[in-house]
Amino acid sequence: MAGDEIHWVLVSRITGVGAVAVYGSAGTMILSGPVMLGATLLAGADMLVMGIIFTVLMLPLGLALWANTSVEREQNRQLDAFGVPAIAEVTGLGEWDDGESAGITLELRVSGTGFPAFETTWKRSASQDLRVGTRVTAVVEPGIGLCRVDL
Known part of the structure; x- marks a missing residue:
């Protein structure tokens, strides 16, 4: 019954403190570009190119980190419950x-x-x-x- 074989996923334990640290890092990554763009528009600072680069690079990475952490936290809750x-x-x-x-x-x-x-x-x-x-x-x-x- 090779078709019924389970594909196991090894999950890392993420504690509350660890989750706060990872979510904080992800939030910083997500907000860094838009904050630079906002500062450029409001203060007239010369950071437009950097704001665009940070938004294009850091925003998707931060969202991916946030999503991955959310999935691992949910998997840990399932393991703890069942x-x-x-x-x-x-x-x-x-x-x-x-x-x-x-x-x-x-x-x-x-x-x-x-x-x-x-x-x-x-x-x-x-x-x-x-x-x-x-x-x-x-x-x-x-x-x-x-x-x-x-x-």
């Missing part, structure tokens, strides 16, 4: 470096009651506590394919 406890076992470790940030890649096997065991990959900051064979707690919502590893 998730079942699970165990995620580290089956493999690797390193990753994308030029801006570096960390480790964890190959995880997630198992528990009420859903078939599955494997997923998680990129995160390096930690001496994580080794092959380490078991960590997880929460899974098998009905919609969400998973969150709690460290």
